[in-house]
Amino acid sequence: MNLRKHNSGFTRIALLAVMALVGTxxxxxxxxxxxxxxxxxxxxxxxxxxxxxxxxxxxxxxxNKKIEYRCVFCAIADSKRYKGDxxxxxxSEKKGEPIVLKRTAANWSAPEGTVFLNAFKKHADCSLLSxxxxxxxxxxxxxxxxGVHEFKATTMGDFVKNALKPAG
Amino acid sequence: xxxxxxxxxxxALAASAVPQGHAGHGGMNPESRAPLExxxxxxxxxxxxxxxxxxxxxxxxxxxxxxxxPKLAYDLNAVAxxxxxxxxxxVTGKAATLDSKTFDRINWVLNHPPKxxxxxxxxxPTMGRLxxxxxxxxxxxxILHAQTVDLxxxxxxxxxxxxxxxxxxxxxxxxxxxxxxxxLPMNMExxxxxxxxxxxxxxxxxxxxLFWGYHWLQTTMYDMxxxxxxxxxxxxxxxxxxxxxxxxxxxxxxxxxxxxxxxSPRFSKRFPExxxxxxxxxMLHDMVNDILTSDWIPLAEKERQIKRAMWMVLASTHKGxxxxxxxxxxxxxxxxxxxxxxxxxxxxxxxxxxxxPGMGWMRMDECGHCSIALPEGERxxxxxxxxxxxxxxxxxxxxxxMATETPGRAIIRASTEDPKTTLVLISDEEGNWKSxxxxxxxxxxxxxxPECSSWSxxxxxxxxxxxFVADNPDYKDAKPLSLAEWxxxxxxxxxxxxxxxxxxxxxxxPPPPPAKGEGS
Numbered sequence: 001m002n003l004r005k006h007n008s009g010f011t012r013i014a015l016l017a018v019m020a021l022v023g024t025x026x027x028x029x030x031x032x033x034x035x036x037x038x039x040x041x042x043x044x045x046x047x048x049x050x051x052x053x054x055x056x057x058x059x060x061x062x063x064n065k066k067i068e069y070r071c072v073f074c075a076i077a078d079s080k081r082y083k084g085d086x087x088x089x090x091x092s093e094k095k096g097e098p099i100v101l102k103r104t105a106a107n108w109s110a111p112e113g114t115v116f117l118n119a120f121k122k123h124a125d126c127s128l129l130s131x132x133x134x135x136x137x138x139x140x141x142x143x144x145x146x147g148v149h150e151f152k153a154t155t156m157g158d159f160v161k162n163a164l165k166p167a168g
Numbered sequence: 169x170x171x172x173x174x175x176x177x178x179x180a181l182a183a184s185a186v187p188q189g190h191a192g193h194g195g196m197n198p199e200s201r202a203p204l205e206x207x208x209x210x211x212x213x214x215x216x217x218x219x220x221x222x223x224x225x226x227x228x229x230x231x232x233x234x235x236x237x238p239k240l241a242y243d244l245n246a247v248a249x250x251x252x253x254x255x256x257x258x259v260t261g262k263a264a265t266l267d268s269k270t271f272d273r274i275n276w277v278l279n280h281p282p283k284x285x286x287x288x289x290x291x292x293p294t295m296g297r298l299x300x301x302x303x304x305x306x307x308x309x310x311i312l313h314a315q316t317v318d319l320x321x322x323x324x325x326x327x328x329x330x331x332x333x334x335x336x337x338x339x340x341x342x343x344x345x346x347x348x349x350x351x352l353p354m355n356m357e358x359x360x361x362x363x364x365x366x367x368x369x370x371x372x373x374x375x376x377x378l379f380w381g382y383h384w385l386q387t388t389m390y391d392m393x394x395x396x397x398x399x400x401x402x403x404x405x406x407x408x409x410x411x412x413x414x415x416x417x418x419x420x421x422x423x424x425x426x427x428x429x430x431x432s433p434r435f436s437k438r439f440p441e442x443x444x445x446x447x448x449x450x451m452l453h454d455m456v457n458d459i460l461t462s463d464w465i466p467l468a469e470k471e472r473q474i475k476r477a478m479w480m481v482l483a484s485t486h487k488g489x490x491x492x493x494x495x496x497x498x499x500x501x502x503x504x505x506x507x508x509x510x511x512x513x514x515x516x517x518x519x520x521x522x523x524x525p526g527m528g529w530m531r532m533d534e535c536g537h538c539s540i541a542l543p544e545g546e547r548x549x550x551x552x553x554x555x556x557x558x559x560x561x562x563x564x565x566x567x568x569x570m571a572t573e574t575p576g577r578a579i580i581r582a583s584t585e586d587p588k589t590t591l592v593l594i595s596d597e598e599g600n601w602k603s604x605x606x607x608x609x610x611x612x613x614x615x616x617x618p619e620c621s622s623w624s625x626x627x628x629x630x631x632x633x634x635x636f637v638a639d640n641p642d643y644k645d646a647k648p649l650s651l652a653e654w655x656x657x658x659x660x661x662x663x664x665x666x667x668x669x670x671x672x673x674x675x676x677x678p679p680p681p682p683a684k685g686e687g688s
Contacts, residue, residue: 062599065575
């Protein structure tokens with residue numbers, strides 16, 4: 001279970017209730033999981049799961065494949081390995097309404113108004129600080145709520161350029 | 169005598185010294201042969217060892233069938249060469265450049281593999297002279313490896329015949345071979361807990377990575393070859409071989425060496441003794457690598473330690489012991505994870521669960537996708553090979569969805585309604601599947617996961633599907649799914665999936681920070 005600091009108190013209570021239902025022994029040895037215990041194919045850190053308040057799971061769809069990533073930056077950075085068209089479902093500020101990012105004939109597109117926050121220094125924070133939003137206002141609300149003071153909203157084009165540039 | 173007569177006489181004298189063709193087989197006069205020189209009075213002691221140092225395959229019609237998959241055969245030839253080159257450098261004072269010059273030489277061979285299996289003694293003569301007794305132990309086990317692979321590839325035998333022959337090969341090895349490694353599960357944490365353990369992987373990560381890459385190939389190929397249509401073995405090796413060359417040979421971040429039960433779970437369940445003996449062989453390789461490269465061990469002591477390491481895994485050492493028994497954490501700990509008798513207890517693990525490097529904690533008797541107990545018997549479920557791992561799962565849905573979530577190409581091997589027919593599916597990077605059975609159809613009628621092996625199945629034909637539905641009226645409304653239709657389906661992670669949340673035993677947690685006031 002991911003009990004990161006940014007989860008709300010309500011989420012903690014809900015999780016504790018689930019644990020109580022499942023039983024102490026099971027809690028110690030096996031807990032219900034919304035996603036497999038897998039690592040992000042790009043940054044190799046654990047995938048983060050959706051919570052009741054916020055979606056975190058980023059999914060890259062390529063043909064019949066549905067690969068999960070830790071954040072939208074990781075998904076786009078790793079998209080180099082796939083040759084054809086693909087789609088990235090990036091969780092937005094709206095629960096259950098991911099933003100659909102498309103790569104068609106090597107060109108990336110997103111719904112009008114989409115902006116990106118990309119403020120992480122280390123991948124341990126990428127899920128929190130690399131996200132897509134349906135509007136500038138939504139991004140600012142999120143940044144304020146999560147204590148992010150220095151940030152710049154980026155467009156699809158700039159975000160992709162940054163994610164795809166060679167490392168180092 | 170005049171000048172001409174002198175020349176003729178000289179020529180006649182010379183002619184008499186030359187053999188006169190084949191008549192009389194040489195025609196040399198024994199009285200004119202130079203005398204043999206006597207050998208020196210003191211010869212090296214090992215020359216006095218009258219035991220034969222070279223062995224060959226037990227005669228069998230399937231020997232060398234591995235060449236039906238040329239790339240696999242050449243890669244295995246290169247593995248033998250790589251081992252020998254590394255060992256020779258370890259024993260001739262070249263350890264300092266193992267991860268540079270030795271690695272480069274071996275890597276060249278891996279990318280330009282020999283077409284024939286080399287004689288390792290020719291590549292590592294010093295190793296043979298110093299540790300010939302070790303080489304004998306390796307040789308017998310390597311031959312067992314090679315013959316079982318050949319057997320599984322030969323298309324002329326049925327699978328019943330092959331399984332019987334695998335049993336015979338094991339019996340021959342176990343009862344007749346003079347130097348044998350035990351087929352009992354061994355506690356890997358114990359074996360890898362010697363004073364020298366870990367030295368090689370820590371100090372020579374690249375060459376150790378090659379060794380563990382070889383072991384990945386040698387453990388993964390068994391499920392690739394066993395109980396599958398022989399015509400699928402070559403296309404499967406396209407996937408496995410590509411992974412081997414591009415990724416597995418160059419991984420330096422593995423927690424532990426690949427194990428048979430992890431990489432070929434089906435074969436290991438069916439032939440646990442053979443699986444254990446190969447794991448114990450690979451563990452012996454690791455121990456020898458550690459000993460040979462540990463500078464703090466004097467040469468004479470190295471020999472004693474190698475003999476001790478051998479003794480630890482010899483079959484004779486464990487005579488009378490039984491699988492599943494033994495004092496935990498000791499040399500005679502022969503327990504195994506539930507559901508996987510072909511594997512010893514791993515670091516931090518017990519019979520309930522084990523830590524699989526790269527996959528996390530798991531129970532070997534449960535589906536890797538839905539965490540429900542694996543089925544037994546003829547409807548054994550499926551395996552999924554993707555991203556370097558192979559997992560046993562309960563059903564076709566579990567297999568497909570696990571592959572869907574994993575980047576790269578994948579292989580599914582699944583049971584069908586015909587116990588003699590295994591379905592093999594191979595996907596491309598996009599998850600488009602090709603089937604070994606051209607008429608395959610699928611049943612998938614979603615219900616509770618504890619019964620998924622009932623409602624998610626593969627059939628060899630539409631007729632077989634209809635017969636099943638006729639015998640099982642619960643599915644009377646089900647339609648057979650084509651491969652294309654089945655490929656498009658996908659479900660979220662099963663609600664039954666349970667993640668075991670324990671830390672990686674190979675990566676100890678950092679010490680807690682000192683409490684306020686301490687250490688200041």
